[in-house]
Amino acid sequence: MYTNLYKKIRYQFILIVFLSILFSCKNQQYKVDTIKSNQTTIDSKLSSDSTITQFIAPYRDKLHDEVNVILSYTPKTLTRDDGERQSSLGNIYADICYEKANAIFKTTNNKDIDLAMFNFGGVRQSVNKGDIKVKNIFNLMPFENMLVVVELDGKHTKELFKYFEEKQLAHPISNVNLVFNGEKLETITINGKPFDENKNYYVLTSDYLQHGGDRMNFFKNPVELYSLDYKVRDAILDYLKETDTIKSGLDNRIIIKNTK
Amino acid sequence: MKRRKFIQQTVASSTLLTLGGFSLSSFSEKSTKQITILHTNDVHSNIEPFPTNHYKYPNIGGVARRATLIEQIRNENPNTLLLDAGDIFQGTPYFNFFGGEVEFKLMSMLKYDAATIGNHDFDNGIDGLKLQLPHAKFDFITSNYDFKNTIMDGRTHPYKIYNKNGIKVGVFGIGIELEGLVDPLMYKETKYLNPIETAQDMSRILKEEQKCDLVICLSHLGYYYKKYPNKICDLNLAKQTKNIDLIIGGHTHTFLPKPTVVKNSIGENMLINQVGKWGINLGRIDYFFDNNNKASKGEQILLS
Numbered sequence: 001m002y003t004n005l006y007k008k009i010r011y012q013f014i015l016i017v018f019l020s021i022l023f024s025c026k027n028q029q030y031k032v033d034t035i036k037s038n039q040t041t042i043d044s045k046l047s048s049d050s051t052i053t054q055f056i057a058p059y060r061d062k063l064h065d066e067v068n069v070i071l072s073y074t075p076k077t078l079t080r081d082d083g084e085r086q087s088s089l090g091n092i093y094a095d096i097c098y099e100k101a102n103a104i105f106k107t108t109n110n111k112d113i114d115l116a117m118f119n120f121g122g123v124r125q126s127v128n129k130g131d132i133k134v135k136n137i138f139n140l141m142p143f144e145n146m147l148v149v150v151e152l153d154g155k156h157t158k159e160l161f162k163y164f165e166e167k168q169l170a171h172p173i174s175n176v177n178l179v180f181n182g183e184k185l186e187t188i189t190i191n192g193k194p195f196d197e198n199k200n201y202y203v204l205t206s207d208y209l210q211h212g213g214d215r216m217n218f219f220k221n222p223v224e225l226y227s228l229d230y231k232v233r234d235a236i237l238d239y240l241k242e243t244d245t246i247k248s249g250l251d252n253r254i255i256i257k258n259t260k
Numbered sequence: 261m262k263r264r265k266f267i268q269q270t271v272a273s274s275t276l277l278t279l280g281g282f283s284l285s286s287f288s289e290k291s292t293k294q295i296t297i298l299h300t301n302d303v304h305s306n307i308e309p310f311p312t313n314h315y316k317y318p319n320i321g322g323v324a325r326r327a328t329l330i331e332q333i334r335n336e337n338p339n340t341l342l343l344d345a346g347d348i349f350q351g352t353p354y355f356n357f358f359g360g361e362v363e364f365k366l367m368s369m370l371k372y373d374a375a376t377i378g379n380h381d382f383d384n385g386i387d388g389l390k391l392q393l394p395h396a397k398f399d400f401i402t403s404n405y406d407f408k409n410t411i412m413d414g415r416t417h418p419y420k421i422y423n424k425n426g427i428k429v430g431v432f433g434i435g436i437e438l439e440g441l442v443d444p445l446m447y448k449e450t451k452y453l454n455p456i457e458t459a460q461d462m463s464r465i466l467k468e469e470q471k472c473d474l475v476i477c478l479s480h481l482g483y484y485y486k487k488y489p490n491k492i493c494d495l496n497l498a499k500q501t502k503n504i505d506l507i508i509g510g511h512t513h514t515f516l517p518k519p520t521v522v523k524n525s526i527g528e529n530m531l532i533n534q535v536g537k538w539g540i541n542l543g544r545i546d547y548f549f550d551n552n553n554k555a556s557k558g559e560q561i562l563l564s
């Protein structure tokens with residue numbers, strides 16, 4: 001039985017602690033003599049406990065029908081870490097949200113959203129090559145965050161780009177082109193026009209980030225805040241329902257010169 | 261040197277009994293007690309194994325398999341504690357559709373002893389967390405979230421002592437700062453207390469006042485932040501406190517191949533462990549206690 005168990009052990013080590021002789025005279029007191037540690041990966045070599053499986057079954061069945069609906073198709077696996085300061089998954093995430101939200105914003109406010117920015121951490125799980133099912137999108141975007149548009153003055157918009165420059169992360173952005181010289185952000189182009197610090201910008205993001213999530217404090221006190229009453233996840237689900245095959249990849253929204 | 265060699269052979273033969281037998285036979289009047297600590301972190305609503313075509317973890321994980329392993333280990337040593345370091349919620353549609361009920365019910369069936377609260381456990385708001393509490397037959401331990409002005413008041417323990425075969429195991433919990441991480445509308449009036457000061461208080465109470473034989477910190481601070489080396493994390497907490505024997509961590513989804521040995525503020529060794537995420541691994545640490553400490557000071561042998 002022990003052998004059985006230990007076959008499954010990937011890592012094993014023993015740590016022996018010899019404790020101070022000072023305590024050794026007290027006979028009744030128990031002290032740590034040896035520490036042993038290991039870690040077991042939960043894989044198919046372990047049988048499934050039938051009580052647990054039976055308990056899960058009705059929940060799984062209920063979910064199964066809803067989450068296995070096929071929405072669209074991707075010819076390649078989309079991940080959040082396949083690029084430098086951008087990613088195939090982050091790009092399509094931001095682009096979809098921009099497209100769906102802009103349609104609403106245009107109708108209700110007769111204006112265009114200038115750019116979109118979300119957070120790298122909010123892109124939760126990769127989308128495998130092949131059929132895209134409802135569950136993939138729940139895994140990608142499990143949160144109930146709502147899309148919001150903030151009107152930022154030039155100063156706060158600049159802070160947004162400063163944040164992007166400092167973090168060096170693939171925070172999903174859309175409708176914007178950034179040229180870096182190494183780590184330094186040199187050129188900002190929004191909707192094809194150079195960034196103008198004297199202008200206000202309409203920025204699409206989520207309510208979570210607008211409330212200061214990921215310390216995006218530049219979103220906290222906008223000139224104006226527009227709620228779209230539309231969840232990030234619903235925007236992605238709606239887009240995929242209308243799209244047979246999605247295309248995404250790395251593009252020139254981020255250009256890095258003199259990269260190491 | 262002789263002893264080291266012996267232990268290497270023990271590892272090669274991969275049996276626990278040989279080691280126990282050795283300990284018992286070497287010191288005739290000695291009695292040994294074994295406490296097994298099992299732990300998970302950041303399971304994030306992963307109930308079923310990943311699909312067989314998963315890009316990174318094909319057919320890995322699953323609560324039903326974890327249950328089998330835990331049962332095997334409990335049969336081997338009934339003096340086992342099963343702990344979770346937070347972020348039980350959020351990550352699969354099980355959470356979106358059932359709100360955490362399935363996670364808590366399963367953890368109860370697996371007989372978890374305790375869990376601490378992670379930032380994602382607030383994802384349906386503090387009300388959403390409280391709503392699921394009736395499904396949890398285990399303790400929630402958090403020492404530095406002050407819930408006094410919230411609906412969670414009185415629902416958690418600042419620390420808890422588990423008596424296993426006469427060994428007192430004290431457990432306390434340290435959560436991560438919620439501001440900037442969780443929407444304030446979600447955590448409401450939860451007050452955040454200084455993690456280091458709280459950890460010092462809790463570990464002093466447990467070790468010095470309550471005379472616990474083992475003090476465990478369930479932490480959701482995160483293991484370490486390379487870009488922010490001074491940010492509070494498990495490594496920094498370990499170095500700046502004493503009286504903690506083991507930090508079981510979470511939040512950063514760190515896959516530690518084995519526990520990290522850290523010197524605490526008074527130069528004593530303690531351990532930090534974290535086993536990644538999503539129920540991919542079960543961590544296990546066995547403490548062998550004896551009442552006849554002949555050992556000389558300070559030396560450690562680490563074999564991996």
